[in-house]
Amino acid sequence: MHIKVLGAGAGGGLPQWNCGCRNCADARSGRLPAMSQSSLAVSVDGQGWAVLNASPDIRQQFAVTPQLAPTGLRDSPLRAVVLTNGDIDHVAGLLTLREKTRFTVFATSQTLDILDANAVFAVLDPALVEKSRIALDSPFAPLDGLEVTAFAVPGKVALYLEGDEVDTNAMGEQTVGLRLSADGHTVYYIPGCAKVTDDLLARLADADLVLFDGTVWRNDEMPSTGTGAKTGARMGHVAMDGPDGSIARLAGLTCRKVFVHINNTNPALQPDGPERAALSAAGWQIAADGMEITP
Ligand code: MLT
Ligand code: MN
Ligand code: ZN
Numbered sequence: 001m002h003i004k005v006l007g008a009g010a011g012g013g014l015p016q017w018n019c020g021c022r023n024c025a026d027a028r029s030g031r032l033p034a035m036s037q038s039s040l041a042v043s044v045d046g047q048g049w050a051v052l053n054a055s056p057d058i059r060q061q062f063a064v065t066p067q068l069a070p071t072g073l074r075d076s077p078l079r080a081v082v083l084t085n086g087d088i089d090h091v092a093g094l095l096t097l098r099e100k101t102r103f104t105v106f107a108t109s110q111t112l113d114i115l116d117a118n119a120v121f122a123v124l125d126p127a128l129v130e131k132s133r134i135a136l137d138s139p140f141a142p143l144d145g146l147e148v149t150a151f152a153v154p155g156k157v158a159l160y161l162e163g164d165e166v167d168t169n170a171m172g173e174q175t176v177g178l179r180l181s182a183d184g185h186t187v188y189y190i191p192g193c194a195k196v197t198d199d200l201l202a203r204l205a206d207a208d209l210v211l212f213d214g215t216v217w218r219n220d221e222m223p224s225t226g227t228g229a230k231t232g233a234r235m236g237h238v239a240m241d242g243p244d245g246s247i248a249r250l251a252g253l254t255c256r257k258v259f260v261h262i263n264n265t266n267p268a269l270q271p272d273g274p275e276r277a278a279l280s281a282a283g284w285q286i287a288a289d290g291m292e293i294t295p
Pocket of ligand 1: 012088089236
């Protein structure tokens with residue numbers, strides 16, 4: 001299985017357009033590598049590729065990824081897009097993929113219903129772009145030789161669908177993780193997860209590689225830095241640090257562990273900071289745009 005990180009960032013990317021935090025300033029000055037928004041590409045044979053989440057940066061992500069360059073006058077190696085939720089950073093890129101090329105979008109009914117309810121997504125010509133409704137815990141094959149299973153993880157509905165009351169730990173079709181299996185290797189891709197439950201821990205036992213929600217280091221990171229009012233929990237993202245954080249909860253996993261969907265405010269982006277040192281000591285890596293992983 002070939003995995004390529006197209007975008008290591010969370011919604012907004014690094015630098016985020018309206019943010020003057022230290023990380024964003026460092027990315028503007030070139031002291032930190034920029035990150036585009038949340039997406040992975042996966043292939044079994046190196047020829048056909050599935051993209052997991054279609055970010056608003058997908059045009060540039062394709063432009064800098066040789067594996068995704070057209071193979072003919074109007075032939076793309078893209079075969080499928082798999083969505084883990086309806087968040088803007090995961091679906092807006094579908095609008096860029098509108099130019100008469102055949103591929104299949106795989107997502108839960110709840111997520112596909114969001115696309116169907118928004119007329120702008122009708123630019124994906126239904127004669128060419130099939131929408132495949134995936135059921136939780138039922139394997140499907142977006143590529144020959146790649147078995148994918150979506151499973152519920154704690155999360156909330158997309159920001160633009162929030163009502164007055166938001167259940168940030170809801171379990172269902174609105175936020176899923178993906179188990180990928182090919183050539184005897186098992187990879188989990190979980191870019192959004194509000195809580196590491198015992199069920200999730202048990203599920204990850206067969207992992208060779210886990211790509212996990214690295215949005216914030218601390219739950220109160222945005223309020224405490226003045227960059228926003230919301231906690232990680234309120235945004236549907238478990239923090240890396242703390243007794244219930246992902247580092248502590250996933251400490252028993254001895255496989256390769258990589259954080260993805262990293263918010264621009266996350267202090268672990270600083271290579272020489274104490275947060276990065278703690279993360280590395282705990283056996284984790286931070287993803288970067290263009291990172292290639294062969295599990
Ligand atoms: C998230 O991951 O929390 C969302 O991408 C937020 C957003 O839509 O801006
Ligand atoms: Mn996001
Ligand atoms: Zn910032």
